[in-house]
Amino acid sequence: MAGRRRRIKSTKERLLSVLDDLEVLSRELIEMLALSRSQKLPQPGEDTQILELLVQRDKEFQELMEVAQQQGKVHQEMQLLEKEVEKRDSDIQQLQKQLKEAEHILATAVYQAKEKLKSIEKARKGSISSEEIIKYAHRISASNAVCAPLNWVPGDPRRPYPTDLEMRSGMLGHMANLPSNGMNGHLPGDALAAGRLPDVLTPHYPWQPSDVSVGMLPPHHGNDFGLEPPGHNKENEDDVEAMSTDSSSSSSDSD
Amino acid sequence: MPAKNRFQSELEFVQCLANPNYLNFLAQRGFLRDRPFINYLKYLLYWKEPEYAKFLKYPHCLHMLELLQYEHFRKELVNAQCAKFIDEQQLLHWQHYSRKRTRLQQALAEQQQAPQQPPQHGNASAK
Numbered sequence: 001m002a003g004r005r006r007r008i009k010s011t012k013e014r015l016l017s018v019l020d021d022l023e024v025l026s027r028e029l030i031e032m033l034a035l036s037r038s039q040k041l042p043q044p045g046e047d048t049q050i051l052e053l054l055v056q057r058d059k060e061f062q063e064l065m066e067v068a069q070q071q072g073k074v075h076q077e078m079q080l081l082e083k084e085v086e087k088r089d090s091d092i093q094q095l096q097k098q099l100k101e102a103e104h105i106l107a108t109a110v111y112q113a114k115e116k117l118k119s120i121e122k123a124r125k126g127s128i129s130s131e132e133i134i135k136y137a138h139r140i141s142a143s144n145a146v147c148a149p150l151n152w153v154p155g156d157p158r159r160p161y162p163t164d165l166e167m168r169s170g171m172l173g174h175m176a177n178l179p180s181n182g183m184n185g186h187l188p189g190d191a192l193a194a195g196r197l198p199d200v201l202t203p204h205y206p207w208q209p210s211d212v213s214v215g216m217l218p219p220h221h222g223n224d225f226g227l228e229p230p231g232h233n234k235e236n237e238d239d240v241e242a243m244s245t246d247s248s249s250s251s252s253d254s255d
Numbered sequence: 256m257p258a259k260n261r262f263q264s265e266l267e268f269v270q271c272l273a274n275p276n277y278l279n280f281l282a283q284r285g286f287l288r289d290r291p292f293i294n295y296l297k298y299l300l301y302w303k304e305p306e307y308a309k310f311l312k313y314p315h316c317l318h319m320l321e322l323l324q325y326e327h328f329r330k331e332l333v334n335a336q337c338a339k340f341i342d343e344q345q346l347l348h349w350q351h352y353s354r355k356r357t358r359l360q361q362a363l364a365e366q367q368q369a370p371q372q373p374p375q376h377g378n379a380s381a382k
Contacts, residue, residue: 126305128305132309136309139312140311140312140313140314143312145312145313145314145315146314146315146349146352147349147352147353148346148349148350148352148353149353150353150356150357152350152353159274159346159349160273160313160315160345160346160349161270161271161273161274161275161277161313161315161316161345162267162270162271162273162274162313163274167267167271167274167277170267171260171263171264171267172264172267172268172271175264216259216262216307216310217258217259217261217262218258218261218262218265218301219301
């Protein structure tokens with residue numbers, strides 16, 4: 001065997017081959033009948049043979065026609081089913097589209113809700129009682145710190161910032177230390193030596209609220225801003241005294 | 256230095272920053288170039304928090320403090336003209352509300368005068 005695969009013949013091919021056979025057989029039969037007129041039957045059994053073959057072929061033909069009919073029906077069913085499948089397929093695709101849309105809408109809604117929650121949290125963190133705000137507003141307005149007095153004219157010494165006088169009469173002024181070295185506290189000896197620290201406790205101007213600030217502490221911080229220790233008490237006093245609006249006098253720094 | 260005193264001194268100092276002349280003074284003496292001082296200015300930003308800010312009588316100082324974080328601003332403050340300009344603008348801003356209030360009062364006064372004149376024509380000409 002050469003390993004050749006036997007090809008399955010389709011119904012159409014088989015039908016056609018049977019038809020061919022029928023054609024050949026009927027032709028032979030007719031030829032034989034035509035010959036039998038002129039000469040004697042050469043093979044006595046041949047006509048029966050051919051007839052039998054004919055009948056056989058005819059039977060085959062009928063069978064094949066049945067098969068073809070069945071196949072046609074099956075084919076029709078297949079087409080119907082295919083249509084159904086297509087319909088279902090499009091249904092599924094539509095569902096998919098709708099699901100995607102729904103997901104998108106929900107995702108947007110969730111995102112916006114999250115943003116809203118974030119802003120609520122932010123607002124809550126920064127919330128201050130209205131009473132406090134009003135108190136504070138009253139405080140800064142009553143002292144003309146943010147709004148000029150209605151009868152203010154140029155020449156009026158009042159200002160939206162602490163004036164020289166106020167600065168000097170404050171705690172810092174009394175300590176006679178350079179305000180820049182706010183952290184000079186690590187050398188209390190200086191202030192004590194100056195003998196002024198205890199005098200500080202009565203502020204002259206209401207911008208140092210000792211009553212309200214009882215218990216207030218600055219944020220904890222090491223005393224290290226990279227400072228050099230202040231040794232310039234005397235010079236500082238000069239600076240404070242000399243502080244005025246237009247002077248640009250430069251005192252010599254003794255570093 | 257006890258913490259309470261430190262609180263008070265820092266409260267005073269940060270409010271001094273509202274005074275542009277004082278800023279000019281500091282600039283001319285080179286404090287605004289001093290690295291530890293600059294660090295201190297950054298540290299002072301805690302006064303922006305509400306629990307500390309409520310003690311400030313001169314809130315302008317917070318704006319100045321914010322500006323002082325920028326090197327350009329610190330450099331400019333050496334210039335006396337600059338400080339003078341800031342001072343003028345600050346005063347004008349300070350007077351803004353009282354000017355507005357005066358205008359409102361004037362407008363209100365004018366409004367109250369107007370409806371007192373009775374309309375003359377209507378009924379007489381209907382005859």
